[in-house]
Amino acid sequence: MSTDLQLKSSCSGCGSTTDLYGSNCKHMTLCLSCGKTMAEKRAKCFDCGATLTRLIREYNVRASSTNDKNYFIGRFINGLPDFSKKKSAENKWSLQKDGLHGRQITDTLREKYKNKPWLLEDETGQSQFQGHLEGSQSATYYLLMKERKEFVAIPAGSWYNFNKVAQYKQLTLEEAEEKMKNRKKTADGYQRWMMKAANNGPAAFGEHGKFDDKESNTGGVRIRKKTGEDDEGHVSDKGEEDEEEESERKSRLGLNKRAGDDDEEGPRGGDHDLDDDDVEKGDDWEHEEIFTDDDEAVGNDPEEREDLAPEVPAPPEIKQDEEEEDEDNEEGGGLSKSGKELKKLLGKASGLNESDAEDDDDDDDDVEDDVGVPPAIATKQKDALKEEPVDNSPSKPTATGPARGTPSSKSSKGKRKLNEEAKPSNTAPPKKVKVENEPKVSTKDGNGSASKNSAPPKGTPPLSSKAGSSTTTSGPVSEEEIRAVLRQKTPVTTQDLVAKFKARLRCSEQFSGDPFGLMAKLHLCFFATCRISKHLLRSLRESLRYRRLQVEPVMLS
Amino acid sequence: MDEENGYSGSSSSNLETTKAERSVWLMKCPLVVAKSWQAHPPSQPLAKVVLSLDPLHPEEDDPSAVQFTMEMAGSEAVNMPKTYSLNMFKDFVPMCVFSETSQGGKVAMEGKVEHKFDMKPHGENIEEYGKLCRERTNKSMIKNRQIQVIDNDRGVLMRPMPGMIGLVSSNSKDKKKTQPVKQSDTKRTRRDRGELEDIMFKLFERQPNWALKQLVQETDQPAQFLKEILNELCVYNKRGANQGTYELKPEYKKSVEDTSAE
Numbered sequence: 001m002s003t004d005l006q007l008k009s010s011c012s013g014c015g016s017t018t019d020l021y022g023s024n025c026k027h028m029t030l031c032l033s034c035g036k037t038m039a040e041k042r043a044k045c046f047d048c049g050a051t052l053t054r055l056i057r058e059y060n061v062r063a064s065s066t067n068d069k070n071y072f073i074g075r076f077i078n079g080l081p082d083f084s085k086k087k088s089a090e091n092k093w094s095l096q097k098d099g100l101h102g103r104q105i106t107d108t109l110r111e112k113y114k115n116k117p118w119l120l121e122d123e124t125g126q127s128q129f130q131g132h133l134e135g136s137q138s139a140t141y142y143l144l145m146k147e148r149k150e151f152v153a154i155p156a157g158s159w160y161n162f163n164k165v166a167q168y169k170q171l172t173l174e175e176a177e178e179k180m181k182n183r184k185k186t187a188d189g190y191q192r193w194m195m196k197a198a199n200n201g202p203a204a205f206g207e208h209g210k211f212d213d214k215e216s217n218t219g220g221v222r223i224r225k226k227t228g229e230d231d232e233g234h235v236s237d238k239g240e241e242d243e244e245e246e247s248e249r250k251s252r253l254g255l256n257k258r259a260g261d262d263d264e265e266g267p268r269g270g271d272h273d274l275d276d277d278d279v280e281k282g283d284d285w286e287h288e289e290i291f292t293d294d295d296e297a298v299g300n301d302p303e304e305r306e307d308l309a310p311e312v313p314a315p316p317e318i319k320q321d322e323e324e325e326d327e328d329n330e331e332g333g334g335l336s337k338s339g340k341e342l343k344k345l346l347g348k349a350s351g352l353n354e355s356d357a358e359d360d361d362d363d364d365d366d367v368e369d370d371v372g373v374p375p376a377i378a379t380k381q382k383d384a385l386k387e388e389p390v391d392n393s394p395s396k397p398t399a400t401g402p403a404r405g406t407p408s409s410k411s412s413k414g415k416r417k418l419n420e421e422a423k424p425s426n427t428a429p430p431k432k433v434k435v436e437n438e439p440k441v442s443t444k445d446g447n448g449s450a451s452k453n454s455a456p457p458k459g460t461p462p463l464s465s466k467a468g469s470s471t472t473t474s475g476p477v478s479e480e481e482i483r484a485v486l487r488q489k490t491p492v493t494t495q496d497l498v499a500k501f502k503a504r505l506r507c508s509e510q511f512s513g514d515p516f517g518l519m520a521k522l523h524l525c526f527f528a529t530c531r532i533s534k535h536l537l538r539s540l541r542e543s544l545r546y547r548r549l550q551v552e553p554v555m556l557s
Numbered sequence: 558m559d560e561e562n563g564y565s566g567s568s569s570s571n572l573e574t575t576k577a578e579r580s581v582w583l584m585k586c587p588l589v590v591a592k593s594w595q596a597h598p599p600s601q602p603l604a605k606v607v608l609s610l611d612p613l614h615p616e617e618d619d620p621s622a623v624q625f626t627m628e629m630a631g632s633e634a635v636n637m638p639k640t641y642s643l644n645m646f647k648d649f650v651p652m653c654v655f656s657e658t659s660q661g662g663k664v665a666m667e668g669k670v671e672h673k674f675d676m677k678p679h680g681e682n683i684e685e686y687g688k689l690c691r692e693r694t695n696k697s698m699i700k701n702r703q704i705q706v707i708d709n710d711r712g713v714l715m716r717p718m719p720g721m722i723g724l725v726s727s728n729s730k731d732k733k734k735t736q737p738v739k740q741s742d743t744k745r746t747r748r749d750r751g752e753l754e755d756i757m758f759k760l761f762e763r764q765p766n767w768a769l770k771q772l773v774q775e776t777d778q779p780a781q782f783l784k785e786i787l788n789e790l791c792v793y794n795k796r797g798a799n800q801g802t803y804e805l806k807p808e809y810k811k812s813v814e815d816t817s818a819e
Binding site for chain 2: 072073
């Protein structure tokens with residue numbers, strides 16, 4: 001380093017003490033004006049004789065003694081604000097980190113808010129600045145501050161760009177927009193409240209616009225529900241349904257949604273207030289209505305017929321009238337009334353007719369035998385006549401035993417005797433007359449078969465009849481009685497059942513000649529009253545089918 | 558200075574503006590100078606600033622009339638240039654200097670930046686500066702990374718660690734565990750028809766009207782299977798208060814009453 005310049009106290013030329021400079025050779029001390037004149041005259045130094053060209057000063061540079069402070073630079077692109085106190089004595093400035101309003105600053109907080117911007121504010125609030133950290137500066141900067149005759153070199157830290165808070169004004173605009181949105185929300189809430197009130201009151205139906213608004217809202221809700229429910233359904237029934245089944249399920253879910261929506265909205269008049277989509281749903285709904293109506297129609301008929309079966313027994317006068325009507329029907333066509341009442345069992349009736357035809361064939365065989373051996377037939381006829389009174393005798397004590405409804409039962413029995421007496425007289429005429437009366441003969445044979453079936457277990461009937469009489473009262477056959485009988489004997493034949501309850505059935509005269517009709521009646525009773533005994537019904541039906549199968553091979557052979 | 562700050566710095570957020578009008582020089586410093594200055598003891602001066610004035614030309618006309626040079630003190634660095642010329646910037650963004658104390662968090666205004674300087678080595682010591690640059694270049698040429706040939710190349714290093722195998726297996730186990738749970742959630746197994754019918758009758762005893770979704774939740778059965786049974790046992794209400802719900806058929810209701818009577 002060159003030797004230090006030491007200025008003298010006064011100018012060597014004029015003797016002034018202000019604006020002193022040294023010569024470039026550092027031997028003279030001159031003021032500014034004297035230096036100028038000497039340079040113009042090209043004067044030389046008194047000591048060394050060098051030509052004077054420049055005036056110089058020297059300052060020492062020292063390191064800063066205060067290490068507590070951290071210096072940083074703030075750049076103000078739009079110009080520096082006025083910080084001096086002289087111009088505005090009362091104005092005060094505050095500089096603080098963003099978010100540290102009124103807090104006591106600690107080391108942890110300082111580290112936490114290290115990268116936060118600075119907020120420079122005026123006391124009046126007219127001018128505000130926000131300083132963001134600038135990261136591009138990588139050079140080393142030193143600050144030279146003048147103190148007396150020396151410079152103090154201080155290293156500069158980070159740089160901050162200070163901008164006015166026009167940004168804040170923009171934020172205020174955003175806040176205003178938010179306020180507007182909030183107002184809209186409150187308005188919607190208010191409208192919703194009004195809509196609900198209107199729905200409750202009578203004025204709801206007068207205001208159409210509000211309905212539209214609410215429907216639109218509810219429509220949105222429905223859309224959401226649809227998506228949610230569809231997803232759930234799809235997930236739950238994954239890989240278990242065909243496309244058609246899926247479509248059915250969706251339509252059903254649609255109906256459920258409709259119900260849900262109705263619940264939410266409350267009771268409404270009908271489909272008048274629905275949108276187009278809802279109208280489409282309604283179309284599907286109506287379609288399903290038709291389908292379900294068909295199901296109901298199919299279901300209602302047997303219910304009605306079943307309801308007829310367990311009716312309360314009519315008084316005796318009405319019973320007599322009904323019995324008379326039954327007699328007329330029998331005289332007229334035979335199965336006409338039963339056919340009407342039992343439309344559903346027409347197939348079974350046709351089966352019965354087939355069986356009757358087969359019986360006719362048997363009768364023909366009997367006729368041939370009569371022609372061949374007349375005395376043997378005569379002996380058989382006598383045997384039959386003998387058997388009939390035997391059958392009559394046990395029925396009488398059963399009637400007298402319980403002592404129930406004796407006049408009606410006696411009258412019914414008398415009618416039976418009359419019928420039986422009439423039929424044998426018909427059999428007496430010659431062969432041609434027999435051929436003409438074949439249907440009657442077939443019915444007679446049916447009765448005979450029934451009586452024969454009942455004949456072998458003669459010993460047991462009185463016991464069973466006594467038990468039945470003790471447990472139940474007079475009237476039509478009930479579920480409990482049938483259950484008791486079924487429980488007593490596990491392998492029970494339908495014919496046995498019919499034989500046991502034959503005397504007590506309503507319209508007994510009507511079905512006396514039709515055992516299959518009686519079984520059909522029992523079927524209806526079971527179907528109407530018994531849920532648990534569905535399996536029994538199935539077994540009965542299967543037995544009927546089995547009989548048909550038995551009969552058919554005979555025809556073929 | 559410290560005492561003044563102590564007196565006036567009562568509130569943490571207020572900015573001390575007593576030195577706002579002070580002028581400050583901002584000088585961009587080469588790295589070499591900065592390092593030497595950091596290592597310099599504070600007692601001795603760091604450098605000397607020389608202000609040079611040309612008396613023949615007035616300052617207003619020619620800005621280069623006034624020249625600044627800085628002569629470095631100390632001689633630690635062998636090839637560091639001793640003399641630098643300070644180039645003054647004409648136009649720069651207005652700046653000011655703030656200071657923040659590390660203890661109390663007080664902020665102060667230190668002054669305005671009136672002159673901004675850039676340091677450049679002076680012409681006299683150009684040979685030494687050339688040497689310095691050459692040394693710098695040679696240092697940058699040195700490579701830090703080297704390629705080595707592995708002596709032990711028997712394949713031990715190529716195999717994965719046994720711990721990794723365990724981790725992988727554990728991951729696979731976790732994956733396996735999650736799958737069956739999902740499957741159980743999604744699919745529902747069908748119960749026996751009789752059992753399901755009994756359950757349905759109990760539910761209808763509890764409540765006469767049920768929606769399909771409610772029944773699915775209660776019984777945990779697939780909806781299609783439930784529909785089949787519902788069509789057999791129940792009637793679907795299409796209108797009225799119980800719209801969209803299933804109700805037992807009349808005969809089943811009667812049978813229930815009979816059983817209750819018994």
